[in-house]
Amino acid sequence: MTDDLGDDSPQTGAAYFGAEVRVWRTEQQLSQRELGERASYGQQYVAKVEAGERLASPEFAVACDKIFGTPGMFTRLRRRAAHRGYPDWFEPYVRLEQRATTILDYSPSLIMGLLQTEQYAHAVFRKAHPRDELEATAEKVARRLKRRQVMDVEKPPLLWVILDEACLRRVIGGPQVMRDQLARLLQETESPHVTLQVLPFETGAPASHLAFNVLKFGDDEPDVFYGESPVSGQVIDSPAKVAIANVIYDRLRADALSPEASLRLIRKVMEEWTS
Numbered sequence: 001m002t003d004d005l006g007d008d009s010p011q012t013g014a015a016y017f018g019a020e021v022r023v024w025r026t027e028q029q030l031s032q033r034e035l036g037e038r039a040s041y042g043q044q045y046v047a048k049v050e051a052g053e054r055l056a057s058p059e060f061a062v063a064c065d066k067i068f069g070t071p072g073m074f075t076r077l078r079r080r081a082a083h084r085g086y087p088d089w090f091e092p093y094v095r096l097e098q099r100a101t102t103i104l105d106y107s108p109s110l111i112m113g114l115l116q117t118e119q120y121a122h123a124v125f126r127k128a129h130p131r132d133e134l135e136a137t138a139e140k141v142a143r144r145l146k147r148r149q150v151m152d153v154e155k156p157p158l159l160w161v162i163l164d165e166a167c168l169r170r171v172i173g174g175p176q177v178m179r180d181q182l183a184r185l186l187q188e189t190e191s192p193h194v195t196l197q198v199l200p201f202e203t204g205a206p207a208s209h210l211a212f213n214v215l216k217f218g219d220d221e222p223d224v225f226y227g228e229s230p231v232s233g234q235v236i237d238s239p240a241k242v243a244i245a246n247v248i249y250d251r252l253r254a255d256a257l258s259p260e261a262s263l264r265l266i267r268k269v270m271e272e273w274t275s
Contacts (some may be wrong), residue, residue: 013081015052022050039063057237102216108164168269176238184271197256207251212249
């Protein structure tokens with residue numbers, strides 16, 4: 001069942017999927033709360049899916065097929081929506097990051113975007129896109145710095161970051177940029193909302209060699225996992241996969257230095273960049 005969406009058709013895969021859920025739910029005279037109960041999700045989750053604020057999980061799509069009697073339709077639609085919705089593949093993550101109550105980040109080679117200085121971010125973007133006009137690079141840097149606003153609200157999320165020691169020692173932009181960047185890390189940890197740990201080289205192989213995030217939203221909304229490849233990123237809220245990501249993060253956290261020891265190492269490396 002589809003309605004004629006005309007010129008106002010949704011512009012993202014998540015919004016397109018959500019519009020279909022809303023049409024079928026209304027046709028069967030179900031409230032968002034009733035649909036959520038039948039699908040084992042909360043009313044707020046259904047509302048966000050219908051509004052296109054998040055792409056529904058595969059499990060939710062399967063539940064919709066059972067509830068609405070549409071064998072495989074929502075499952076297939078969800079796959080197409082995921083593909084259609086990610087030309088701007090980072091946008092779904094940014095929207096979720098703005099609402100998260102906890103952000104768990106693991107960075108194996110580069111310091112995460114929320115904690116980057118302007119000069120560090122500029123060096124990262126120039127290395128990845130050396131043929132860009134400087135104005136285009138500046139726009140990318142500005143967007144990255146604007147994300148920092150998520151920590152400037154009255155009740156910011158808990159930001160827990162695990163940095164591989166490589167993040168402290170890899171030369172990004174030169175010694176001065178690295179000194180300023182490490183100083184920024186020390187400054188950020190003065191906030192009670194930021195916890196930083198360093199995963200030292202001496203611990204051997206890390207539990208993950210890829211960067212990833214886990215976002216938490218409280219009791220009314222499931223956690224999500226976000227990971228990137230060199231050309232794209234994906235938000236996943238499959239409970240089984242998010243559970244695996246949480247276990248991996250716990251292993252990384254167990255191997256990492258304590259927050260106090262991590263700050264001592266950052267200061268030590270910062271001195272090395274000064275000499």
